[in-house]
Amino acid sequence: MDRPQRYAVTRPGPPGRHGPPEVVVVHLTGTYTAAGEPVYADEAGAFRVAIEGEEARPLTALPGPGRHTCLDAVPLP
Template identity: 85%
Template sequence: MDRPQRYAVTLPAPPGRHRPPEVVVVHPTGTYTAAGAPVYADEAGAFRVAIEGEAARPLTALPGPVRHPCLHAVRLP
């Protein structure tokens, strides 16, 4: 099965900020985690995630004080 060429990853808004979540599109980097999960990154390469199924695990720190160990990822056509 081919690896998806891009995913939309949802970054939740900080609690109490009353703003919508941010969606970041990520593309495959051609690298893998030690566990074998494919690594995806945004266009700038600053935001990197490992994606397994519909879960994106951040490999770089997210902006702001809130840390999320698991984010929602949607395969894009």
């Protein structure tokens, strides 16, 4: 089965502000993590993730306090 070229990744809203989550579209970059996982990035290349199933693992730090290690990922056509 072919790997999806794009995913919609949901990032949490600002902590303590009860803001809505942000949905970011990421694209397959053609690069891989040290463990051999394909890397996806947003249009600017600033937000990078590795995706396994429907979970995205951030490879770059998210803004704000706390550390989110697992984000929702939905494949896009």
